[in-house]
Amino acid sequence: MRRARGFVFVSCAVAGLALAGCPREARKFHSLPAENARPEPVRLVSLQPGQAAPKQAAGGPYEGNAWAINQGERLYEQYNCVGCHFHGGGGIGPPLMDEQWIYGGSGQNIHDTIIQGRPNGMPSYGGHIPDDQVWMITAYVRTLSGQVPKPERPTRSDELFPHPSEQAMPAKGEKTEKASHPG
Amino acid sequence: MIAFLLPNWIGGHTAYHSHGVQAAHIEGLWWLMFWVCSVVFVAVMVALGAAITRPPRESGPPGAIPPERRERMSRVVAGAVGVTVLVLFVLLFASVSTGRAIESLRASKAITVKLTGHQWWWEVEYKDPVPEHIVQTANEIHIPAGQPVRVELASADVIHSFWVPSLHGKRDLIPGHSSEIWIQADRPGVYRGSCAEFCGHQHAHMGLLVIADPPAQYAAWYAGQLQTPPPPADPLLQHGRQVVEAGPCAICHNIQGTQASGKLGPDLTHLASRRTLAAATLPNTRGNLGGWIVDPQTIKPGNQMPANSLTSEDLQAVLAYLESLK
Incomplete structure (x- = not known):
């Protein structure tokens, strides 16, 4: 009796394993879990069926941050973006300082172009450059085409300064303001 | 007194314990100036104390000084000025002759090390007309003891x-301007150096070691640095090398004989043979190396190494691989 039960158990297990190993005939009637779908797709074109979805935010996490744009400028040189795009004027690669964007000019578009690569020569940097730095480069590239207000783009080199610029240090100003207006 | 004791507390970074001919000249000049200035200081203080405590000799209207006393006072002042000028000229002569002495160290055939400053580490390249004999390393200069070495800056x-x-x-x-300095260590030893010109956030963590070896040991070290590390046989090391080549390390760092050929960060070809990490900031241990790879911005905020989020398996493999690069 005990042996028979053991045999049934083992054969069921083997059958289960065999079935699981045969995805060709599997019919999955439930759609994939929601987390597999990207919440907000990156759109390369504006043409959409039905009503156009609301536009995604233009920049990235570092939009308008002078220090990050400055770091992006340094990385743009160091990772040899200049090798093909030059300083925005374009050469082997397309120019970045004009209004034309083949693969979209939003922050997410530029980020994905760097991460994924594009046909005809743009290498894929995903996994080779930390994501954080890709966003810095994105913030800098967006300044090249004048999509960002000019005052946000610094002409300085932040690596030459020991601390953030005075206007970038709000803590001190807040303190004095609180002190001068108690309550 | 503190100045005498300090060197023992700050890890040998001191001008009071000279181990090279030039540093000995500088130390001699320093002690000459120290003792001369000490004697002058004590003499001035004694004269001042005497002047304050001596009671007035005669009571008369203020300002009325007898002519013979006025003459004696002016002789004393003239003598003191003469002694001061003489002492200053002695110090000037000692200073100029020290400058000449430390510049006179030269040799027609000497090892040339090119030292390039980066924020915040030192790139070291041993120059050689034959490209295969060039050695690249970082934050550590090995030199043969007792021989002058030319350092291009x-x-x-x-x-x-x-x-x-x-x-x-x-x-x-100086950026865009090359200069040179000759150094010589009289005895084998490890001499700590640092960046002495404020250069940004992590200026204080921009150290380097000059390691003076006996000439035979130096030659052995140099031969070791010329070797390309063999491809690892161990599967763990192979995985580590694969992560280094395919991950974010390779875009900035160079490891000879692999696809990692970046030029932005320190050369890692013989990382495990170095004593320190992050420009003499941390001892080169497995724990420090792991912490540095995962979160360098906590150790040296503002430095150009980004944080790397590796899985723990990948990180252990990378650490094992880097530790094999002797």
């Missing part, structure tokens, strides 16, 4: 300054 970004107080004075590394 350059900077990749801002002004830095090369200062190994046990061996020599300071010399600036």
Whole structure:
């Protein structure tokens, strides 16, 4: 009796394993879990069926941050973006300082172009450059085409300064303001 | 008194314990100035104390000084001025002759090391007319003891300054302008140096070691540095090497004989043979190396190494691989 039960158990297990190993005939009637779908797709074109979805935010996490744009400028040189795009004027690669964007000019578009690569020569940097730095480069590239207000783009080199610029240090100003207006 | 005791507390970074001919000249000048200035200081204080405590000799209207006393006073002042001028000329002569002496160290055939300052680490390249004999390393200069070594100085970004107080004075590394300095260590030993020109956030963590070896040991070290590390046989090391080549390490760092050929960060070909990490900031241990790879911005905020989020398996493999690069 005990042996028979053991045999049934083992054969069921083997059958289960065999079935699981045969995805060709599997019919999955439930759609994939929601987390597999990207919440907000990156759109390369504006043409959409039905009503156009609301536009995604233009920049990235570092939009308008002078220090990050400055770091992006340094990385743009160091990772040899200049090798093909030059300083925005374009050469082997397309120019970045004009209004034309083949693969979209939003922050997410530029980020994905760097991460994924594009046909005809743009290498894929995903996994080779930390994501954080890709966003810095994105913030800098967006300044090249004048999509960002000019005052946000610094002409300085932040690596030459020991601390953030005075206007970038709000803590001190807040303190004095609180002190001068108690309550 | 503190100045005498300090060297023992700050890890040998001191000009009071000279281990090179030039540093010995500088130390001699320093002690000459120290004792001369001490004697002058004591003499001035004694004269001042005597003047304050001596009671007035005669009571008369203020300002009325007898002519013979006025003459004696002016002789004393003239004598003191003469002694001061003489002492200053002695110090000037000692200073100029020290400058000449430390500049006279030269040799027609000497090892040339090119030292390039970066924010915030030192790139070291041993020059050689034969390209295969060039050695690249970082933050550590090995030199043969008892021989003059020529150090070429350059900077990749801002002004830095090369200062190994046990061996020599300071010399600036200026962007776009190459200069040179000759150093010599009389005895084998490890001499700590640092950047002596403020260069940004992590200026204080821009150290380097000058390691003077006996000539035979130096030759062995150099031969070891010329070797390309063999491809690892161990699967763990192979995985680590694969992560280094395919991950974010390779875009900035160079490891000879692999696809990692970046030029932005320190050369890692013989990382495990070095004593320190992050420009003499941390001892080169497995724990420090792991912490540095995962979160360098906590150790040296503002430095150009980004944080790397590796899985723990990948990180252990990378650490094992890097530790195999002797």
